[in-house]
Amino acid sequence: MYGAEEFEGGVFHESIVGGRASATIELTAGSVKALTSTDQKFEIRYSECVLDMGGASGRMVFVRTQDRKLTIFCEDRRFPKALQLDGSVELAEQLASVRGLRRSEAFSWRMWLVVGTAVCLVALFGGYYGLLAVAKASINAVPISVDEQIGKLAFESRTVEGPKINDPIIVNAVKEMVARLEPHADLKGLSFEVHVVNSKDVNAYCLPGGKIVVFTGLLKKSKTPEQVAGVLSHEMSHAIRRHGLRRVMESLGIVVAIELMVGDVGGLVALGAELGKSAALTSYSREAETEADITGVRMLHAAAIDPLELASFFEMLKDEGPEFPIAIKWLSTHPQHDERIATIRGELAKLPPQEYRELDIDWEKVQQRLKEIDAE
Amino acid sequence: MQYEILARPAAAVAKLTLESNESITCEVGAMIAMSTGISVETTSGMKGASGGFFKGLKRMFSGENFFLNHFTANQPNQTLIIGPTMLGDIVHHDLRGGSLVIQGSSWLASDVGIKIDATWQGFGKAIFSGEGLFWVKATGEGSIFLNSFGAIYEVDVDGEYIVDTGHIVAFEDTLQFKIVKAGASLIGSFLGGEGLVCKFHGTGKLYCQSHNPPNFGKLLGPNLKPR
Structure with missing residues (x-):
């Protein structure tokens, strides 16, 4: 050849x-x-x-x-x-x-490339999650005024679910519940503000910074003022544990994390206000809900309000649930009530005995006023 | 075609004299002045060939233009003056088969028979050579005009030769380069300001430029006032 x-x-x-x-x-x-x-x-x-x-x-x-x-x-x-x-x-x-x-030269180049890429990826992911973890930990260092700003902007920009109720009997009843609970909030500097809204939805929420919105549907549904106080203790706990701020952090992740590191809270406030327009700011993860339940139970216990009233409220809703599938919004955003009743009872068992006092509220009169407002 | 390179090395331009039906392919925007008996054809591939769309795209990645201009003399003794964007030198290379690998923006013009394409030199070189990701590959036989930032110097390599990153203009396909550290230790290499260098191996012609655009930019940039 x-x-x-x-x-x-x-x-x-x-x-x-x-x-x-x-x-x-x-x-x-x-x-x-x-x-x-x-x-x-x-x-x-x-x-x-x-x-x-x-x-x-x-x-x-x-x-x-x-x-x-x-x-x-x-x-x-x-x-x-x-x-x-x-x-x-x-x-x-x-x-x-x-x-x-x-x-072998080509192989060593490829080896370096693979090792280099792997190191870069690890550094990138490690850095990302590390930064998020540090940012989460630094949430407590963010001043309460940021929560208040987010809550204020969110409250002003969101469409309120119904006309505001100014009736002193109704509003004062809710204020009385909040007044009993507020001294037992373990986050200093937070001041709560009560708003009652005429809506048949059985719901209530608390925006970051302490703006509480209670729907007349919840008041009508509750058999006792202690049941409402139970729901309020849970909602106030979201503000106390700063779940709204965490929610904002999760939504924007790394950008907010970096901003927090450099002490700039402007982006946090802006995004919080944006999320507040929808329900995104007040829908939390299951861990946050459980944490709010536990904090709520402790607050109720400290305020000498029977935490079992909250459990009984869940049980009542659970039994009636199927008949009110749409109206009971509070439950739809708070699933797994059997588990939650167990959490409440479990947490209560850990606490020392307490002599519970009824709330100083004429509940029949409140119910009467609610009926009159409906008739108007 | 006759050529003359004027005003070397700081602000060189190439003066080409074309006879009837002689053509030259130039980088877009290279023409400075020309006689009236020259026609221009713009394509994305070789003169007279169809297609070339993907070649055009590849060329864009290597820092050249998507289009190529082909200048053809319709009358005898026509003059075409071409020059690069950057201040610097122009050199003529006589390609005799094989190919010439040219740094991103250094190709200025070549005979119409020479194929201009983009070539990939590998990841390491793309990242560390101080040149573009892709290189221009000129294949065939004929004249090529290269431009540089600053002066061009020519080296006939036989064995090994070292050039700092960012100073390569072009090299023949019989040469290969590797990225290596300038000194014995990596830290020493960087402290000495040389960092990584390109080590050539083989036999062939290598063109280097006296200056390096990124370094010039770094020197100048901080002194510019914001607009």
Whole structure:
């Protein structure tokens, strides 16, 4: 098969004008021959060949004389194979070692690339979650005024669910509940503000900073003022535990985290206000709900209001649930009430005995006023 | 085609004299002045060839333009003056088969028979060489005009040669470079201001530029007043 194949390549030699010319390369019985485009012939015997690999593509084969005065080169993929078959044994060995060297270099590059990419990814993910964790931990360092600003902006921008009720009997009744609970909030500097809204929804929520909104539907549904106080204790706990702020943090994650690090709360407030337009600010994770239940129970206990009233409120709603599938919104955002009743009872069991006092509220009169308002 | 490079090396321009039906392919915007007997054709591929859309896209990645301008003389003895955007030198390279690998924006013009394409040199080189991600690959036979930032110097490499990152203009396909640290220790390399360098290996012609656009930008940038 000698001379059967020809390859396109080139030659470097001082006798060529410019030192380099393209050439047709042929492998013969004893040597590598090249005929250049300038019609010059060159030959290197296999026994005198020194091989190298490289070039811009990394796969160009250089065949040189010992003194490097003549170089024949070829990039054709078939060339190394043909050289291995046609050349001498020594040449085949040289070629194998040169190719092996190239492969190990390419492999080490790839290794570095893989290791580098892995390190970058770990640093990126580690940094991201680390920053989030630090930001979460630093939430307590954010002043309460930020909660208040978010709550205020959210309250002003959201569509209120019904007309506001200013009736002193009703409003004062709710204020009395809040007044009993407020001294037992373990977050200082928070002041609660009560708003009663005429809506048949059985619902209540507390915005960050302490703005409480109670729906008349909840008041009508409750058998005792202590049941309402139970719901309020839970909602106030969201503000006390600053779940709204955490919710904002989760929504914007890393950006807010970085802003918090540098002490800028502007973005936090803006996003909080934006989330406040929808229900997003007052819908929390299950962990947050459980935490609010536990905090609520402790507050009720400290305020000498029977926490079991909250459990009984759940039980009542649970029994009546199917009949009021849409109206009982408070339950729809607070699922798994069996579990929650258990949480309340479990938390209560840990607390010392307490003598409970009824709230100083004429509940019948409140119910009467609610009926009168409906009739108006 | 006759050529003459004027005003070297600081503000070089190439004056080309074309005979009837002779053509040259230039970088978009390279023409400074020309005789009236020259027509211009704009394509994204080689002169007279159809397609070339993807080649055009690839060329854009290498820092060149999507389009190419082909200048053809309709009359004898027509003059075309071309020049680069950056201040610097122009060099003529006679490509005799094989290919020339050119740094992103250094290709200025070449004979119409030379194929201009983009080539990838690998991740390490893309990140650390101080050049673009892709390089221009000119293949065929004929004249190529290269431009540089500052002066160009030519080296005939046989064995090994080291060039600082950002100073490569072009090299023949028979050369290969690796990114290596300048000194024995990596920290020493960076403290010495050299950091990583390009180590060439093989036989062939290498063109380097005396200045480096990113470094010039870094020097100038902080002193510019905001608009």
